[in-house]
Amino acid sequence: MTSKPLGNNKVMQVGLIVENIEAAVQDWARLLGVKPPSIAITAPFDTANTHYQDKPSPAQAKLAFFDLGQVTLELIEPIGEPSTWNDQLAAHGSSLHHIAFEIKGMDEHLRGLAEHGLPLIQRGEYEGGRYAYVDGQKKFGTVIELLEND
Amino acid sequence: MTSKPLGNNKVMQVGLIVENIEAAVQDWARLLGVKPPSIAITAPFDTANTHYQDKPSPAQAKLAFFDLGQVTLELIEPIGEPSTWNDQLAAHGSSLHHIAFEIKGMDEHLRGLAEHGLPLIQRGEYEGGRYAYVDGQKKFGTVIELLEND
Numbered sequence: 001m002t003s004k005p006l007g008n009n010k011v012m013q014v015g016l017i018v019e020n021i022e023a024a025v026q027d028w029a030r031l032l033g034v035k036p037p038s039i040a041i042t043a044p045f046d047t048a049n050t051h052y053q054d055k056p057s058p059a060q061a062k063l064a065f066f067d068l069g070q071v072t073l074e075l076i077e078p079i080g081e082p083s084t085w086n087d088q089l090a091a092h093g094s095s096l097h098h099i100a101f102e103i104k105g106m107d108e109h110l111r112g113l114a115e116h117g118l119p120l121i122q123r124g125e126y127e128g129g130r131y132a133y134v135d136g137q138k139k140f141g142t143v144i145e146l147l148e149n150d
Numbered sequence: 151m152t153s154k155p156l157g158n159n160k161v162m163q164v165g166l167i168v169e170n171i172e173a174a175v176q177d178w179a180r181l182l183g184v185k186p187p188s189i190a191i192t193a194p195f196d197t198a199n200t201h202y203q204d205k206p207s208p209a210q211a212k213l214a215f216f217d218l219g220q221v222t223l224e225l226i227e228p229i230g231e232p233s234t235w236n237d238q239l240a241a242h243g244s245s246l247h248h249i250a251f252e253i254k255g256m257d258e259h260l261r262g263l264a265e266h267g268l269p270l271i272q273r274g275e276y277e278g279g280r281y282a283y284v285d286g287q288k289k290f291g292t293v294i295e296l297l298e299n300d
Contacts, residue, residue, distance in 0.1 A: 004182075005181060005183070006181065006183075009182045009183075009184070009216075009217065009218050009219065010218060010220075011164070011218040011219060014164060014246075014249060016291045016292060017291065018291050024290070024291065027266075027267070027290060030266060031156065031263075031266050031268075031290065032156065032159045033153050033154035033155070033156075033159075034159070066159075068159050068160060068249075069159065070220035071161050071220060071221055073161070092242055093291075094287070094288070094290075095242070095246070095287075095291055095292065096164075096246035096247075099164060099218075099223075099246075113181075116180060117177070118181075137244070138244070139177055140178065140244075141167065141174065141243075141245055142166060142246050
């Protein structure tokens, strides 16, 4: 087994699934005393190449980000399915979904994490990088996200 | 309403409820490539003065902490009830429970947060400080913890 499967231990993001991102952005902005951030929509399949459980998925999400220091709080409202975002909303309602680490070398890390009981659930691409979610809900209590920026 | 009800926006802790902290500590230590941290038990009522929904509670928890940079990952296994820890385990199983912010002036912050739809669920004391959890699960998707160290 890889002895440092994440490569680094600096969590860089906490992901929160919400039912209504427009309302959640206003609520969080008021709570944090900041300007509401803009809301983006993840790219459609032909750009994001979203795969869920190893199969192409048309699912997307609306996203908004708040700066909490080292860590970004990511609000996520699922659009369509199948996705780990939609699974979480269906099973638990609005709730914390993942903690994210930045890595270099996605496929190598995914192999190492699978050996630690963290199989891939979903992956996709964004401008300048790619992400993968591994399923730690049973063994680790949370989905873990890997982010690789070029 | 207070314009900065948290006072600062640096998240300092992410809390994760687990069913079996001894197993979870080993799994997380292997994943992070670090030595397993020690497991502590929160103080009993006569020291911790734990209150849940404004009433004294005998609930305790086993705790362990991992350093993730600015943020600490806190593993929590509930012992007894009633507590927000036990509520989370019963409703969602092992899962992310809270994000925590360090504040100064607990009662003033609790008043400000109540105005933002974040009522107090549970509070207690530890050596050198005190904590409070406010109920953001419906409006904010997560419990929020306030930590005040003397």
